[in-house]
Amino acid sequence: MPVIRITSLKKEYSRNYVLKGITLSMDAGQIVGYIGPNGAGKSTTIKILTGIISDFEGEAIVMDMDVRKNPVEIKQKIGYIPEQAALYDVLTPIEYLRFVGKLYQLEDSLIEKKSWELLRLFDLADKAKSRMNGYSKGMKQKVLLISGLIHNPEIIFLDEPLSGLDANAVILVKEILSQLKLSGKTIFYSSHIMDVVEKISDRIIIIDKGEVIADGSFETLKNNASQGSLENIFTALTGSSEQHQNTAGQFIDVLKS
Amino acid sequence: MDKWILKLVLFCCRLLVRQGVDFERLKIIAETKLIMDRRRVYLNWRQRQQRENSNPLMVTLIVYAFLGLYAGFMVFVTRSLVISAIIIHAYILFMMTMTMITDFSSVLLDTADNQIILPKPVNSKTLFVARLVHILVYLLQFTLALSIFPVVFLFIAYGFLVGITSIATVLLTVAFAVFITYLLYAAILRFSNEQKVRDIVGYFQIFMTIFFAVGLQVLPRLVNFGNLLDNFQLQAYSYFLPPVWMALTLESVQQFNFDSIHSLMIACALLLPLFTFWLMIKYLAPSFARKLAALNNDAGTKKSGIPYTQRRKSISEKLSSFLCRSKSESAGFETVWKITGRDKGFKIQFYPSLAYMLVFIFIFVFKSGRDVNTLWENLPGSRMFLFFIYLPMLSITSAITFVSYNENFQASWVYQSTPVGRPGQIIIGGLKALFLKFFIPAYLILFAFAFYVWGTDILDDFALGFFNNLAIFLLIASLGDHYLPFSRQPNVKQQSGRFAQVILQLLVIAALVGLHYLLLTNDWMIYSLIPVSATGCFLLLRTIRNLRWVEISF
Numbered sequence: 001m002p003v004i005r006i007t008s009l010k011k012e013y014s015r016n017y018v019l020k021g022i023t024l025s026m027d028a029g030q031i032v033g034y035i036g037p038n039g040a041g042k043s044t045t046i047k048i049l050t051g052i053i054s055d056f057e058g059e060a061i062v063m064d065m066d067v068r069k070n071p072v073e074i075k076q077k078i079g080y081i082p083e084q085a086a087l088y089d090v091l092t093p094i095e096y097l098r099f100v101g102k103l104y105q106l107e108d109s110l111i112e113k114k115s116w117e118l119l120r121l122f123d124l125a126d127k128a129k130s131r132m133n134g135y136s137k138g139m140k141q142k143v144l145l146i147s148g149l150i151h152n153p154e155i156i157f158l159d160e161p162l163s164g165l166d167a168n169a170v171i172l173v174k175e176i177l178s179q180l181k182l183s184g185k186t187i188f189y190s191s192h193i194m195d196v197v198e199k200i201s202d203r204i205i206i207i208d209k210g211e212v213i214a215d216g217s218f219e220t221l222k223n224n225a226s227q228g229s230l231e232n233i234f235t236a237l238t239g240s241s242e243q244h245q246n247t248a249g250q251f252i253d254v255l256k257s
Numbered sequence: 258m259d260k261w262i263l264k265l266v267l268f269c270c271r272l273l274v275r276q277g278v279d280f281e282r283l284k285i286i287a288e289t290k291l292i293m294d295r296r297r298v299y300l301n302w303r304q305r306q307q308r309e310n311s312n313p314l315m316v317t318l319i320v321y322a323f324l325g326l327y328a329g330f331m332v333f334v335t336r337s338l339v340i341s342a343i344i345i346h347a348y349i350l351f352m353m354t355m356t357m358i359t360d361f362s363s364v365l366l367d368t369a370d371n372q373i374i375l376p377k378p379v380n381s382k383t384l385f386v387a388r389l390v391h392i393l394v395y396l397l398q399f400t401l402a403l404s405i406f407p408v409v410f411l412f413i414a415y416g417f418l419v420g421i422t423s424i425a426t427v428l429l430t431v432a433f434a435v436f437i438t439y440l441l442y443a444a445i446l447r448f449s450n451e452q453k454v455r456d457i458v459g460y461f462q463i464f465m466t467i468f469f470a471v472g473l474q475v476l477p478r479l480v481n482f483g484n485l486l487d488n489f490q491l492q493a494y495s496y497f498l499p500p501v502w503m504a505l506t507l508e509s510v511q512q513f514n515f516d517s518i519h520s521l522m523i524a525c526a527l528l529l530p531l532f533t534f535w536l537m538i539k540y541l542a543p544s545f546a547r548k549l550a551a552l553n554n555d556a557g558t559k560k561s562g563i564p565y566t567q568r569r570k571s572i573s574e575k576l577s578s579f580l581c582r583s584k585s586e587s588a589g590f591e592t593v594w595k596i597t598g599r600d601k602g603f604k605i606q607f608y609p610s611l612a613y614m615l616v617f618i619f620i621f622v623f624k625s626g627r628d629v630n631t632l633w634e635n636l637p638g639s640r641m642f643l644f645f646i647y648l649p650m651l652s653i654t655s656a657i658t659f660v661s662y663n664e665n666f667q668a669s670w671v672y673q674s675t676p677v678g679r680p681g682q683i684i685i686g687g688l689k690a691l692f693l694k695f696f697i698p699a700y701l702i703l704f705a706f707a708f709y710v711w712g713t714d715i716l717d718d719f720a721l722g723f724f725n726n727l728a729i730f731l732l733i734a735s736l737g738d739h740y741l742p743f744s745r746q747p748n749v750k751q752q753s754g755r756f757a758q759v760i761l762q763l764l765v766i767a768a769l770v771g772l773h774y775l776l777l778t779n780d781w782m783i784y785s786l787i788p789v790s791a792t793g794c795f796l797l798l799r800t801i802r803n804l805r806w807v808e809i810s811f
Binding site for chain 1: 574578584585587588591592595596599600663665666667668670671672673674675676677678683743
């Protein structure tokens with residue numbers, strides 16, 4: 001039973017199609033890596049599935065609900081952690097989580113309890129009462145992760161969630177994602193960091209210029225491309241490897257001149 | 258203008274310093290920093306600053322010159338050189354100090370030089386001189402703007418000799434201002450936490466904004482006050498004040514009077530700024546630099562280690578539980594309450610409009626043309642309490658607009674990613690917070706005052722006024738475009754409000770206040786209008802609470 005079904009999804013911005021007909025379906029309990037270069041349409045897809053953008057062509061069904069008709073019900077059951085997410089940093093993490101938790105309609109006492117526990121697990125308990133404008137990017141990212149998961153969602157959409165995290169936190173987050181998967185959650189993970197996607201994804205979807213260009217497990221993709229790491233697959237599939245070498249060469253030439 | 262001053266300063270530098278300074282690099286460093294100065298957004302002028310290529314520095318300098326014009330008028334208003342000179346120098350001292358603290362702090366507290374310039378092949382002496390040149394050019398620009406009119410007026414009124422001397426005293430006053438600023442920073446830096454330092458600087462900025470808002474209204478009116486100052490006597494303590502040294506120096510030049518007190522003042526005027534300046538360079542500046550360096554390394558980690566059960570609920574969290582109907586509403590209430598108390602951008606925009614309440618009272622007192630005592634005696638017989646009832650509304654409705662702006666406007670994505678069915682609930686929560694936090698206290702103070710003057714007669718008027726005010730507040734909120742709290746980017750070109758809408762707003766307000774005025778003598782009508790007004794509030798409250806996503810602007 002698929003939890004996400006997309007049928008010929010299209011989205012245009014000022015007569016320019018950023019999504020040119022994407023059809024996908026995803027089963028529960030999977031980690032799906034959604035990869036593509038900047039401007040490929042990754043964030044747009046996620047924004048449509050999370051009910052943030054309602055103006056699109058085609059059909060998108062999340063947990064048997066149409067995202068156009070039931071965005072609020074869907075939002076209650078999913079978690080979304082956007083790329084380069086900002087938060088109101090004059091608040092303390094406790095206050096921010098209280099704010100987001102209330103928007104998720106959680107009980108005050110439950111928010112309070114969960115916030116403290118989760119912040120403690122992320123090593124932020126001793127700073128839980130100081131305002132976040134003194135926080136590093138990684139610390140804010142941890143708070144954002146918590147804010148997107150605090151209502152225990154069924155599907156989790158992550159847009160570049162590891163950017164800015166320190167090495168230990170990256171390992172921790174990967175482990176958290178794996179365990180979420182074991183408990184039956186679906187994770188939709190968008191990234192351009194090949195390395196991370198390769199290790200934790202059950203299935204990898206590569207999109208470019210608004211179209212799906214590869215879909216399958218890492219092994220399948222590897223066999224198809226008959227090359228080593230996913231990064232090579234990626235560059236081979238998007239066809240820009242030679243171009244990079246070329247540009248780099250010119251760069252050196254200018255430095256020498 | 259800064260280019261000419263830079264040329265002048267560089268020319269002087271070339272004469273004074275020969276060895277170890279690379280003038281090409283010195284010039285490029287100073288020039289680059291001056292370009293950045295020109296582009297720095299002046300918080301005082303946030304609202305007016307809309308085009309990117311405009312020159313906020315120039316706007317600030319023109320406003321300073323304009324304020325200097327008023328201070329300079331003192332030369333003609335009073336016949337006493339001492340008094341006008343004291344006012345001019347006090348003005349320059351105050352403005353320079355405040356400018357240094359509020360605006361130049363970003364330059365002084367900036368340690369980016371260490372990362373950007375030090376790794377480049379620039380020797381430390383060049384960098385030091387470049388910083389000095391930059392600060393000098395900056396100071397001279399503001400000195401010129403502040404003192405151009407007063408000094409010209411002194412030339413006109415008291416002749417060449419006093420004019421020339423005034424240039425020297427103005428420069429000495431600026432030197433003293435630099436010293437005061439440094440002392441203040443040294444004090445602030447004791448709070449080793451960078452955030453605290455920025456907070457304190459932020460408070461000064463808010464104070465300055467209020468000062469400007471109020472000053473532009475009040476100062477021009479004070480010029481008429483000048484005659485009162487003619488019979489002004491110097492007290493003993495005043496000899497300790499720098500502006501007095503400067504003023505008496507000017508006087509002794511004017512009268513060729515070098516008696517003991519004047520000589521002493523000249524000595525103070527000349528020697529003390531130079532001495533403090535030397536003291537600063539020798540002792541304060543190095544320790545300042547050390548502390549500044551330490552500041553950036555210190556992330557301010559303090560372990561609180563308080564378990565969550567001991568956390569006390571804040572006021573807003575207590576209030577929201579019985580003032581708000583839904584979770585979304587209390588989320589809006591608490592967040593607006595907390596952020597309006599902490600966000601500098603909001604405070605800088607909104608607090609001046611609070612201060613305008615005082616300005617209105619001030620103007621009202623002055624406009625009457627009578628002295629305060631007669632005004633006070635006639636007050637109980639008048640209907641002025643109506644003015645007090647509707648006074649706070651003028652200031653507080655502006656918060657409705659300001660609360661939609663935030664530097665972190667991108668953070669408003671959470672409203673969309675969370676299951677918020679009716680965004681109107683968040684908006685109404687925010688409006689409740691604004692009304693409770695800013696209107697109620699102001700209204701209570703004015704009520705206490707009115708109760709003291711008029712007694713129980715005004716109880717019914719204040720009761721009706723309360724609901725009318727709330728109705729006006731909600732009406733303005735419901736007629737304008739709806740924005741979620743803290744979701745708009747500040748400093749972008751603001752859409753001009755729809756004209757018809759503004760007119761409609763004013764008509765409704767005028768109708769409500771006018772009706773209240775007409776019915777003042779009719780007590781039972783006032784009482785019967787209270788439920789009508791309260792019903793209006795209730796309906797408006799419900800309209801806003803039920804706003805749907807399609808009715809929200811972004």
